[in-house]
Amino acid sequence: MRDDDPQPQVVLPEPVRDHLGQQLRTVYTVDGGKPQYLGDDVLPQEFEPQIKRLETRLKTHEEGTVAVEHALDRILDAFGVQVEADKDAAREPQGDRSA
Template sequence: MPPLPHSVQEHLGQELRAEYSQRGEKPQYLGDPALPLEFDSYLYRLEQVERAARLARIREHGALAVADALADLIR
């Protein structure tokens, strides 16, 4: 199943956070987990997807920068 578009993920995340903040308990102290542990696996997967996308962008921009630099040397 393909992942949802980023805009849809953002919208659903906003709705989830809004609903959770209305119903959920507030953290009692700094460092108190604000989300239940059940969310950990989902948050970890989301973090991995975001990290992979960021690394792909970095590789792409890096390769373009090297290609531009080499092109300038040839001229």
């Protein structure tokens, strides 16, 4: 509408605006691809290599951390070190032990 138009602007009812908004979102997201998991946002294809590298790095870090933890547990077991007792002793306050 033009500024010099004497008629008031017509506003669409809210249900009509919601419906049209859903239709527009459908049209604009058709070419966006599908998310890998339900609920994920669709990411541009140019980010795919970086995301794959990051996922691989995180998985490798997690698996490596677990492997080191298991190896340390086996070493401590071989020396007869009680891990749980050491954790409890470390939590005790370092106060007067002369009692």
